[in-house]
Amino acid sequence: MGTAAAASALPAWAAKDNRLWPQDSRVPGGVARLSLGPASNRPTLSFNDAPVLVLGDMIEWTAIVGIPLSTAPGQYPLQPKADGQPREIMLTVQDKKYVEQRLKVSPKTVDLSPEDNARYEREAAHLKTVMTSMAQPLPMAQELRMQVPVPGRRSSSFGLRRVFNGQSRNPHSGMDIASPTGTPVKAPLPGKVIDVGDYFFNGGTVWLDHGGGLLSMYCHLSQVDCKIGDMLKTGDAFCKVGATGRVTGPHLHWSVMLNRAMVDPALFI
CATH class of the missing domain: 2.60.40.1590 (Peptidoglycan hydrolase domains)
Incomplete structure (x- = not known):
């Protein structure tokens, strides 16, 4: 062979x-x-x-x-x-063609002021260190299939080419799930909280480390009920859906990262 x-x-x-x-x-x-x-x-x-x-x-x-x-x-x-x-x-x-999505958002979240751009660059430098984390040596469970963190309609899928106010931006790096503000977000796998923050584009955000280079991110949160270092079990509620950051309405942005590459969360469901 x-x-x-x-x-x-x-x-x-x-x-x-x-x-x-x-x-x-x-x-x-x-x-x-x-x-x-x-x-x-x-x-x-x-x-x-x-x-x-x-x-x-x-x-x-x-x-x-x-x-x-x-x-x-x-x-x-x-x-x-x-x-x-x-x-x-x-x-x-193999090649894959992702579709395009056009969105209208506040102009100040597309054409950044010098102050907002400086904030974004500071946050990007910090998040780069989070995304390269390999703190947990191996997954806490050999089963890597994930529970969907919130109920709701998938309002935007991974890989969409994003066009904000007519300007092209990076493809969508996660899955958006439409859900009311305040809906509890539950851990899809066991994991350790490695970052909690309020970011310009992502709003209220939590990162989980599931081990072996498998990370997940939750954005636009209205409330965070965890802190860095907390260990979560599958199904533990640790934050709530919101509409913070650059959004058009309340939803959860859910990203999955594997060996430092953003990948389609749908493959893990």
């Missing part, structure tokens, strides 16, 4: 039970599940200079790889190292 074919195969037990891990979707903004085969020790590898989450056991290890939205379609060689021996497998990323 060639290396590309070997990388495409899923572990037998994982293939039978897709409820355990995110869906395999090898597109920009997607997640690849790559079989690394057996090894006595957990293999290590990286993608885009970020450590990749590897789960399983000595009979069958699987890499769970987040693919950045900016990734061009094509083949990407990966070099996992197992039992001290490197080898090469191939990740093939």
